[in-house]
Amino acid sequence: MVETVVVVGAGVYGAAVTASLARRGARAVVVDAGAPAGGTSGATFSWINSCGKQPRAYHELSVAGMEAHRRLAAEAPDGGWYHEGGNLEWADDDLGRERLRTKVAGVLAYGYDARWLSRAEVLGLEPGIDPARLPADEIAYFPREGWIEPAPLVHHLLSGALSRGAELVRGDAVTGLEVTGGRVRAVRLASGRRLPADAVVNCAGPQAARIAAFAGLVLPMRNASGVVVCTSAVAAVSVSRVVHGPRVHLRPDGAGRLLLHTPGIDGAVRASGAVEQSAIDELLEAGRALCPGLRAATVEDVRIGERPIPGDGLPVLGRVNELPNLHFAVSHSGVTLSVHAGDLVAGEVLGEDHGDILAPFRFERF
Template sequence: MVEHIVVIGAGVYGAAVTASLTRRGARVTVVDAGAPGSGTSGATFSWTNSCGKQPRPYHDLNVAGMQAHRQLAAEVPHSDWYHEGGNLEWAADDAEHEELRKKVAGVLDYGYEARWLSRAEALHLEPDIDPAGLPADGIAYFPREGWIEPTRLIGHLLSSAVSHGAELVHDDPVTGLDSTAGLVRTVRLASGRQLSADAVVNCAGPQAARIAEFAGLVLPMRNTRGVLIHTSPVAVSVSRVIHAPHVHLRPDGAGRLLLHSPETDGAAYVSDTGDISVEPSAVTRVLEAGRALYPGLRAATVESVRVGERPIPSDGLPVLGRAVELPNFHFAVSHSGATLSLHAGDLVAAEALGEDRVEALAAFRFERL
């Protein structure tokens, strides 16, 4: 019988798993090396989508993740962390447009909502865009997509879990796991505390491979860095996620915008002091691209730059559910955690308590790696 579950990591996955476990009546301790939401979950574009994700089981998992966000937002009064404003995307040249056309055709074939807009239709949705920055047509619109504010969501999930008896341990890294008879029995912390466990859920994000190693398991990961630029407050109307050729952006609360460009991710480097820094010229290029698209951004300055480490299993797909050779050790690790965490976290929590989720998790088992 599962009496006490230790969840490692208090980001969006750890918070979602913990909340689901406590709703089901489990006794849970969630531990984190830092503060809740201070890792990847606090440095993410947090776009909720299933736009072009393959194969089909992965697409369907993301669609279910989007629905889980809608459902929670509808159930919780003042759930202001969830924003379903849609996503606009267009291409820079013919080759990129052909790729976008294939993506739209693919999601439409799956029954996913998408349609093509003209420049005038896009400007009706985003009137502050410079018309010269838009093509005459061929603008893809995905109306059910959006974004979340991860730390606000984490706060809700953890406060709900703690109010139902969960214990939150922060700033206390996991230093080891003790196993006997093919099961994890103890989670050891840097403070010297030892937590007895009937089950363990690995929600450690970029550190998931290290936690798996403590359990004697090899989790191949190919983590990448993501550079996010937060602007100062600016009087510009941006209501949805924008994927333009040279800049991605979305609202970030209190009049701020969040900017990103894949080209800038490679500008992050480890400095002589061991800190992660970003080439200033790369940040300037992204801000200038944003200003070119939204002229009202000319008054904006860079308020902060954050670098997150994206946890990506080696084949790009999530790793979810129990490990066969260590059946009380469970994974909840993936890219797209902002989209997936509520739904996938609930599936993992249910399985950790002995419920049958074999079919739902079949495509995402650790053993495939």
């Protein structure tokens, strides 16, 4: 019988798993080497989507993740972390346009909400964009997508779990797992504390492979740096949804601020952990060019995280056959998937059968 579950990691996945376990009546202990939402969850673009994800099972899991966020936000209308305004995307060269057409056709074939807009229609949604930066047509719009604020979401999930008897251990890294008789028996912490466990859930994000290794498992990961740049507040900024332009990706970040990103800036992280200033300046200039209201903005914050990406790019979810009381909840797109996938994993920890959904994402595929 599962009574005490130790959850490793207090990001969006760890918080979601802990909240779900607590709702089901289990005693959950969530452990983090730092603070809740202090790792990757606090340095992410946090775009909620299933835009072009393959294979079909991954797409469907992400769609269910989007719906789980809607339900959770409806249950807590004053939470303020969930923003569903859609996503705009366009390209400025032939190859980019062909890729976008292929993506739109693919998601439409799956029944996903997508449509083509003209420049005039986009300006009706986002008047703060410079019209000269938009093509006349073929601007893709995915109206059910959006973004979340990870820290308030994690706080909501964990506060609910703590009110139901869960325990949060922060600032205490996991240093080992005790495994005997084909089961994990306890989790050891840097402080010297030993946490007996009937089950363990590895939600350690970029550290998931290290935690797996404590149990003698090899989890292939190809983690990558992730950088987002937050602008200062500017009253003239009026962007209200996720925007993927050819030179810059952006979304609101509250109080007149925008969050900026491009894949290129992710590669500008130096060995020291700092980001090349030229890359930051270039990104800000791209944001100003797309949204003239940003001309008075400066860089307020540069957030650097390590994105957890399993070796084949797909999530790793659910129990391990070799150690059936050890479970995974690790993926890229963790913000999109966390609430739904975390609930599935928590249910499986406590004996529910979600094998039909989780089968494509098992650890054993490696």
